[in-house]
Amino acid sequence: MELIILGSSGAIPVKERNLPAIALKSKTHPEIILFDCGEDTQRQFIEAGLKFNKPLKIFISHFHGDHIIGLPGLLFRFSLIDRTTPLMIFGPRNLFFYLYFHRITLGLHAGYPLTIVEIDHENQELIHFEGLDSEEPIKKEKIVNNIVFETKWYMMKYALVDHSVPTYAYAFLEKHRLGKFNPEKAKELGIPQGRIWKTLHEGNQVEYDGKIIDPVKEGIVGPKRPGRKITYSGDTMPCQSLIELGKDSDLLIHEATYAKNLAEVAHEKKHSTSIDAANSAIKMNAKQLLLTHISSRYQDDAQLLLAEAKEIYPNTLLARDLLRIAID
Ligand SMILES: [Zn+2]
Ligand SMILES: [Zn+2]
Numbered sequence: 001m002e003l004i005i006l007g008s009s010g011a012i013p014v015k016e017r018n019l020p021a022i023a024l025k026s027k028t029h030p031e032i033i034l035f036d037c038g039e040d041t042q043r044q045f046i047e048a049g050l051k052f053n054k055p056l057k058i059f060i061s062h063f064h065g066d067h068i069i070g071l072p073g074l075l076f077r078f079s080l081i082d083r084t085t086p087l088m089i090f091g092p093r094n095l096f097f098y099l100y101f102h103r104i105t106l107g108l109h110a111g112y113p114l115t116i117v118e119i120d121h122e123n124q125e126l127i128h129f130e131g132l133d134s135e136e137p138i139k140k141e142k143i144v145n146n147i148v149f150e151t152k153w154y155m156m157k158y159a160l161v162d163h164s165v166p167t168y169a170y171a172f173l174e175k176h177r178l179g180k181f182n183p184e185k186a187k188e189l190g191i192p193q194g195r196i197w198k199t200l201h202e203g204n205q206v207e208y209d210g211k212i213i214d215p216v217k218e219g220i221v222g223p224k225r226p227g228r229k230i231t232y233s234g235d236t237m238p239c240q241s242l243i244e245l246g247k248d249s250d251l252l253i254h255e256a257t258y259a260k261n262l263a264e265v266a267h268e269k270k271h272s273t274s275i276d277a278a279n280s281a282i283k284m285n286a287k288q289l290l291l292t293h294i295s296s297r298y299q300d301d302a303q304l305l306l307a308e309a310k311e312i313y314p315n316t317l318l319a320r321d322l323l324r325i326a327i328d
Pocket of ligand 1: 010011064066293
């Protein structure tokens with residue numbers, strides 16, 4: 001899996017940093033997952049080589065302009081290219097209305113399957129809307145175990161964090177992964193490449209050349225591997241709900257809007273410092289930390305934030321636009 005930073009600035013864009021948007025891509029699944037959609041995310045899609053007609057899930061953390069103004073632009077782009085693949089967008093209450101407003105005023109339309117899911121934390125409900133033509137939700141369902149979406153591949157959980165408006169953090173939890181495939185072993189046993197390899201990789205026995213072949217016993221496939229966990233903080237000051245959501249993450253993507261000497265300002269504005277981000281990574285036992293949402297005041301010395309966090313949590317990276325991080 002690969003994480004691609006599309007925007008790493010907070011509040012306003014600067015020369016080297018666009019507004020928040022982070023994409024997650026897999027080698028084995030066509031779907032793209034996007035956390036937040038800051039202004040001009042569509043241009044960053046092009047820069048990053050991401051395709052506009054892939055199945056896409058977008059998870060919006062909150063309704064501050066820097067995290068959501070790129071969403072209508074991206075949807076206009078989808079209309080222009082006659083997108084056909086499904087798009088699902090998740091976020092706080094009023095998400096549907098925000099896009100519906102663009103439908104009424106600017107004629108935004110979706111000729112592809114579009115589902116908008118508002119996460120109603122107060123009532124613990126997911127409110128589903130289909131397309132942009134009807135204001136009526138198509139269904140409401142109870143939230144169970146903080147899960148907002150689930151497929152065979154992963155589940156997405158959320159938590160309400162501590163910011164100046166209702167804000168969600170999200171945790172991507174991959175389900176168990178298939179064991180490692182050993183092509184040499186398969187060739188050694190004379191099994192030809194093709195569909196049969198896929199069946200074996202999925203751990204299933206096959207009959208080949210009159211023999212039953214068990215892929216695990218034969219060493220063609222290794223044991224199933226645990227899935228990966230990636231947590232995205234949204235904008236927040238330190239809070240317990242984020243620690244619980246992100247427990248044992250392989251990667252914690254955490255805002256670090258300020259350096260440690262501005263902790264008071266950070267907390268007043270319900271944001272975090274580099275040190276807050278590092279402490280959260282320690283508390284949740286994360287394996288790696290990525291600092292993002294960097295204030296424009298650090299456009300020339302963002303390394304300061306990295307150095308501060310590294311002092312207490314060495315396995316820290318600093319986001320920059322178009323940085324790609326492999327998550328193994
Ligand atoms: Zn922000
Ligand atoms: Zn914010």
